[in-house]
Amino acid sequence: xxxxxxxxxVLTFYTALVFLFVFAPIAxxxxxxxxxxxxxxxxxxxxxxxxxxxxxxxPEVWDAALRSLIxxxxxxxxxxxxGFSAAYTDYRYDFVGKxxxxxxxxLPPTIPLIILAxxxxxxxSMFNAxxxxxxxxxxxxxxxAPFAMAVIRxxxxxxxxxxxxxxxxxxxxxxxxxxxxxxxxxLPSIIAxxxxxxxxxxxxxxxxxxxSGLNKTVPVVILEILTGNIDPQVNAIGTAVFLVSITLVVxxxxxxxxxxxxxxxx
Amino acid sequence: MTxxxxxxxxxxxxxxxxxLIIWQGLFFVGPLLFMVAMSFFLxxxxxxxxxxxxxxxxxxxxxxxxxxxxFFTLWLALLATIITSLVAFxxxxxxxxxxxxRLRRWAIFFLIIPFFTSYLVRIFAWQVILAQSGVxxxxxxxxxxxxxxxxxxxxxxxxxxxxxCLPLAVILQTFSLANIDKRLVEAAHNLGxxxxxxxxxxxxxxxxxxxxxxxxxxxxxxxxxxxxPYYLGGSKPPTLSIxxxxxxxxxxxxxxxxxxxxxMILTLxxxxxxAIGFAYRKRGK
Amino acid sequence: MAEPLxxxxxxxxxxxxxEAVKRMNFEIREGEFxxxxxxxxxxKTTTLRMLAGLEQPTEGDIRLAxxxxxxVKPHERDTPMVWQSLALFPFLNARENVEFGLxxxxxxxxxxxxxxxxxxxxxxxxxxxxxxxxSLSGGQRQxxxxxxxxxxxxxxxxxxxxxxxxxxxxxxxMQGVLTKLQRELGIxxxxxxxxxxxxxxxxxxxxxxxxxxxxxxxxxxxxxxxPASRFVAEFVGRNNIFAGTVNSAGNVETAxxxxxxxxxxxxxxxxxxxxxxxxxxxxxxxxxxxxxxTAQLISEEFVGSMVTLFFEAPGDTEIxxxxxxxxxxxxxxxxxxxxxxxxxxxxxxxxxx
Numbered sequence: 001x002x003x004x005x006x007x008x009x010v011l012t013f014y015t016a017l018v019f020l021f022v023f024a025p026i027a028x029x030x031x032x033x034x035x036x037x038x039x040x041x042x043x044x045x046x047x048x049x050x051x052x053x054x055x056x057x058x059p060e061v062w063d064a065a066l067r068s069l070i071x072x073x074x075x076x077x078x079x080x081x082x083g084f085s086a087a088y089t090d091y092r093y094d095f096v097g098k099x100x101x102x103x104x105x106x107l108p109p110t111i112p113l114i115i116l117a118x119x120x121x122x123x124x125s126m127f128n129a130x131x132x133x134x135x136x137x138x139x140x141x142x143x144x145a146p147f148a149m150a151v152i153r154x155x156x157x158x159x160x161x162x163x164x165x166x167x168x169x170x171x172x173x174x175x176x177x178x179x180x181x182x183x184x185x186x187l188p189s190i191i192a193x194x195x196x197x198x199x200x201x202x203x204x205x206x207x208x209x210x211x212s213g214l215n216k217t218v219p220v221v222i223l224e225i226l227t228g229n230i231d232p233q234v235n236a237i238g239t240a241v242f243l244v245s246i247t248l249v250v251x252x253x254x255x256x257x258x259x260x261x262x263x264x265x266x
Numbered sequence: 267m268t269x270x271x272x273x274x275x276x277x278x279x280x281x282x283x284x285x286l287i288i289w290q291g292l293f294f295v296g297p298l299l300f301m302v303a304m305s306f307f308l309x310x311x312x313x314x315x316x317x318x319x320x321x322x323x324x325x326x327x328x329x330x331x332x333x334x335x336x337f338f339t340l341w342l343a344l345l346a347t348i349i350t351s352l353v354a355f356x357x358x359x360x361x362x363x364x365x366x367x368r369l370r371r372w373a374i375f376f377l378i379i380p381f382f383t384s385y386l387v388r389i390f391a392w393q394v395i396l397a398q399s400g401v402x403x404x405x406x407x408x409x410x411x412x413x414x415x416x417x418x419x420x421x422x423x424x425x426x427x428x429x430x431c432l433p434l435a436v437i438l439q440t441f442s443l444a445n446i447d448k449r450l451v452e453a454a455h456n457l458g459x460x461x462x463x464x465x466x467x468x469x470x471x472x473x474x475x476x477x478x479x480x481x482x483x484x485x486x487x488x489x490x491x492x493x494x495p496y497y498l499g500g501s502k503p504p505t506l507s508i509x510x511x512x513x514x515x516x517x518x519x520x521x522x523x524x525x526x527x528x529x530m531i532l533t534l535x536x537x538x539x540x541a542i543g544f545a546y547r548k549r550g551k
Numbered sequence: 552m553a554e555p556l557x558x559x560x561x562x563x564x565x566x567x568x569x570e571a572v573k574r575m576n577f578e579i580r581e582g583e584f585x586x587x588x589x590x591x592x593x594x595k596t597t598t599l600r601m602l603a604g605l606e607q608p609t610e611g612d613i614r615l616a617x618x619x620x621x622x623v624k625p626h627e628r629d630t631p632m633v634w635q636s637l638a639l640f641p642f643l644n645a646r647e648n649v650e651f652g653l654x655x656x657x658x659x660x661x662x663x664x665x666x667x668x669x670x671x672x673x674x675x676x677x678x679x680x681x682x683x684x685x686s687l688s689g690g691q692r693q694x695x696x697x698x699x700x701x702x703x704x705x706x707x708x709x710x711x712x713x714x715x716x717x718x719x720x721x722x723x724x725m726q727g728v729l730t731k732l733q734r735e736l737g738i739x740x741x742x743x744x745x746x747x748x749x750x751x752x753x754x755x756x757x758x759x760x761x762x763x764x765x766x767x768x769x770x771x772x773x774x775x776x777x778p779a780s781r782f783v784a785e786f787v788g789r790n791n792i793f794a795g796t797v798n799s800a801g802n803v804e805t806a807x808x809x810x811x812x813x814x815x816x817x818x819x820x821x822x823x824x825x826x827x828x829x830x831x832x833x834x835x836x837x838x839x840x841x842x843x844x845t846a847q848l849i850s851e852e853f854v855g856s857m858v859t860l861f862f863e864a865p866g867d868t869e870i871x872x873x874x875x876x877x878x879x880x881x882x883x884x885x886x887x888x889x890x891x892x893x894x895x896x897x898x899x900x901x902x903x904x
Contacts, residue, residue: 014356018353093279104287115510115530118514118527124297126300160636171626185640235391245383245384
């Protein structure tokens with residue numbers, strides 16, 4: 001029917017527009033980072049790598065980059081560990097207060113970041129712990145653990161409920177089973193979780209800004225540059241940041257989307 | 267002889283249960299509870315003192331600028347939720363009903379990416395695009411139109427909220443639309459229901475839960491967001507989030523910021539619970 | 552008389568208020584092939600799981616080779632199991648799967664490798680040793696699961712409906728493999744199934760369970776010929792159950808007719824008895840035989856060379872007759888056909904309860 005076809009084309013075009021909207025800033029950032037104009041517009045200026053040079057010869061930027069790297073790596077490890085323990089507990093056990101446990105583990109993303117940032121700022125400064133890199137790590141872990149838990153829990157859904165009992169049955173204690181069976185089975189999701197939590201931490205600025213004081217991570221530096229003037233350095237830094245995040249997210253997705261190996265039909 | 271198995275504490279289970287409880291307890295619940303307490307503290311000479319005074323609450327809740335900001339934020343968030351849900355819907359509909367399984371998977375794959383990239387940098391890019399002499403206005407001038415003032419307006423803020431919420435909204439909507447029983451839609455068509463009418467009378471009610479959840483997330487995200495109203499909206503009038511930032515950064519008035527934060531959380535809880543309650547309510551027919 | 556390998560003594564298993572297993576007492580002999588059979592929810596799987604240590608009995612004791620298993624963790628027992636879902640480790644290849652139990656015992660690499668390969672050879676899948684288990688067929692995966700369980704040379708092997716996911720022709724073949732294996736190894740097999748044909752085909756003794764209790768233990772033949780109760784009679788295969796009252800002449804009056812049975816009974820007594828489907832004779836005209844009655848043919852079921860004919864006798868009594876296809880030559884089989892059925896009194900088994 002002609003109506004159907006027309007509708008289809010309209011919807012396809014519309015959806016393409018939506019995707020264009022969503023990816024426009026990323027593409028723009030990339031293009032502008034190589035654009036000589038200070039205030040990018042059409043027509044584009046000439047091609048230049050000046051902004052990259054400027055940004056990456058700034059010691060503050062490198063300092064922040066290193067800190068971002070450390071923070072996101074450590075956060076990834078701790079958040080994944082906590083997320084794993086929560087996911088496994090949810091998978092295997094039923095207990096009084098399980099509902100509360102699950103709410104506790106999944107709540108952080110629903111609280112606005114600014115509020116979390118303020119709360120952590122107050123709390124940590126009571127222990128004179130604010131302003132340190134460790135405090136950013138702590139705050140980010142709280143934020144990222146739910147993502148880790150969700151990813152690993154999804155993978156555990158695919159595990160044969162008899163797999164652990166089979167290992168016990170063959171002589172493996174619970175701890176040995178964890179090491180020899182559960183972890184190998186969930187390994188793709190563990191790596192995916194490491195990538196994802198690293199990405200979230202790497203991009204996260206609000207809490208870092210509040211909590212970091214003088215120990216800045218890259219997003220905080222970006223924020224400070226932004227609060228100053230419009231400086232195209234941000235495009236260069238931003239594009240670099242995008243590249244890191246996108247790589248991590250793509251790896252994570254590829255790992256998660258690879259289905260658990262199913263036996264072929266007999 | 268009857269023997270009963272002895273009950274020893276299950277150290278294995280406890281070992282796996284504790285990490286989350288301890289960590290979240292110390293670093294999530296603790297800070298939030300502390301923030302509630304903090305709202306009763308006093309600031310003297312730029313230093314915060316432990317106290318139990320209602321002065322912060324009295325002060326904030328009696329001020330016009332607080333309530334202006336409150337209702338303004340509420341209004342913006344509502345607007346953002348509606349606009350995002352509407353903008354997302356045709357795309358979600360397409361992905362759920364008209365796209366192949368493969369295309370849908372790829373679409374979700376790509377949509378997840380911006381979700382995990384720096385929101386801040388994306389907003390900055392939009393700031394450049396929407397500027398007076400930015401890409402859009404330059405394009406418009408070629409067509410003999412404009413320039414339009416897009417930054418420092420509610421329009422700018424809305425664009426920002428869309429950047430924040432749209433990917434998630436499309437993903438959640440697509441997911442819930444794709445999971446409804448397609449046979450019911452076919453049945454409606456068989457009975458002569460027009461396509462558009464089917465959407466409103468059959469598809470949307472069936473996907474109600476997922477659509478409402480998507481909207482709730484949009485609301486939570488935009489209600490609490492600081493970046494969009496600040497960088498694209500001009501921050502005047504301020505939203506509650508901007509108020510928190512201002513109050514705590516410049517005035518060091520953490521207790522007052524805490525008051526704002528708590529009112530935000532309470533509002534969000536009320537909205538979230540009533541919306542979810544609405545979403546899960548069985549249709550009484 | 553040799554000591555039994557496994558003893559269940561007054562075992563009760565409760566989940567909350569639900570009694571999955573009610574006061575069970577039985578023994579498993581060394582070297583026997585024992586099958587647990589019963590409808591879903593009868594407690595057979597729970598019993599097996601208690602033996603493996605995956606459930607603990609609420610009351611009672613379970614002893615393996617004389618030692619009590621209460622408080623012995625699953626990994627401390629030597630009761631390897633072949634699972635219904637097979638539960639092969641998907642991230643290990645066939646050989647590594649088989650090696651798992653040996654690895655847990657601390658056997659060194661070359662030794663366990665050799666043992667694993669030997670077992671895979673023995674079960675006819677040596678060439679698939681290095682293959683990813685997910686790429687193997689259902690039957691091959693079955694054998695890997697078997698090898699994995701047997702490689703540690705246990706005294707007892709548990710099997711939880713291992714053949715339920717296989718195609719029919721594979722089931723027959725695997726039944727042969729299992730029976731042969733059990734004979735060769737001489738170890739005890741404890742087998743749980745809901746399929747009567749599996750249990751009767753392989754087991755030395757069968758335990759019929761219903762609602763958490765043992766309804767009967769015995770050889771396949773014993774159960775089939777002399778069911779202990781009405782439940783067993785109805786549950787197991789093709790049986791015809793008659794119920795009636797003893798008359799003054801000592802014969803049983805039922806809705807289908809009056810029958811003479813072996814043994815004495817007092818007039819007025821209520822009696823139920825069972826006549827197996829394969830001992831009922833058919834004739835087109837009234838035969839000179841004891842216990843003749845008429846019935847109307849309703850339908851027939853043809854499986855292989857055996858035919859089961861379904862009749863309706865007076866009083867809505869359903870009668871099944873199972874015969875070889877060949878022996879029905881000359882007998883008309885139109886639905887509605889009235890035929891004469893008869894059986895010998897010695898083939899009627901009186902039921903208790």
